[in-house]
Amino acid sequence: MAQHYYTVSWDQLHRDSKALAWRLSTMTPFDGIVAITRGGLIPAAIIARELECRLIETVSIVTYDDERRGEPRITKPPVAAGDGTGFLIIDDLVDTGTTARQVRALLPRAHFATVYAKPAGKELVDTFITEVSQDTWILFPWDTEAQFVAPIMRKA
Ligand SMILES: O=P(O)(O)OC[C@H]1O[C@H](OP(=O)(O)OP(=O)(O)O)[C@H](O)[C@@H]1O
Ligand SMILES: Nc1nc2[nH]cnc2c(=O)[nH]1
Numbered sequence: 001m002a003q004h005y006y007t008v009s010w011d012q013l014h015r016d017s018k019a020l021a022w023r024l025s026t027m028t029p030f031d032g033i034v035a036i037t038r039g040g041l042i043p044a045a046i047i048a049r050e051l052e053c054r055l056i057e058t059v060s061i062v063t064y065d066d067e068r069r070g071e072p073r074i075t076k077p078p079v080a081a082g083d084g085t086g087f088l089i090i091d092d093l094v095d096t097g098t099t100a101r102q103v104r105a106l107l108p109r110a111h112f113a114t115v116y117a118k119p120a121g122k123e124l125v126d127t128f129i130t131e132v133s134q135d136t137w138i139l140f141p142w143d144t145e146a147q148f149v150a151p152i153m154r155k156a
């Protein structure tokens with residue numbers, strides 16, 4: 001289990017994804033975006049809007065079951081991105097780099113960007129915005145919901 005949690009709100013995810021779009025805007029135009037599902041879908045939608053890119057391809061890769069990492073399985077390869085030339089790959093984060101390695105092998109010539117990155121995987125991506133420590137688990141807005149929390153004194 002992770003030592004720390006880093007909770008990302010919808011608002012923060014939007015802001016961080018937009019910051020990534022600003023950085024990528026100096027590298028445009030891209031012919032299309034490849035979103036790594038599922039986590040890359042929402043960042044990819046935000047970035048596609050900012051870069052005025054209307055061609056979105058997907059690659060489906062399953063590596064985790066909650067916080068447990070397994071063997072990566074490609075359940076849908078990209079079909080319209082060739083070797084990746086001119087394409088931008090978007091994922092929510094890179095952690096160990098397992099997913100990134102698989103996708104890079106499929107699309108070696110694409111530009112790879114993530115919103116968040118951990119040290120073990122950050123060398124595998126070309127551009128990212130925010131780094132968190134390796135022992136931190138990022139909780140995305142789709143992983144969480146607001147709920148009652150007991151007062152500090154009651155918990156003690
Ligand atoms: O660098 P890694 O150690 O490979 O971890 C990063 C990957 O893990 C998560 O995907 P996950 O497999 O949980 O699937 P999901 O996107 O469908 O939630 C995340 O969205 C990245 O794609
Ligand atoms: N939600 C989430 N999925 C991950 N997959 C690999 N690392 C992480 C993480 O920190 N958060």
Ligand SMILES: [Mg+2]
Nearest residue numbers: 037038039040
């Ligand atoms: Mg993913």
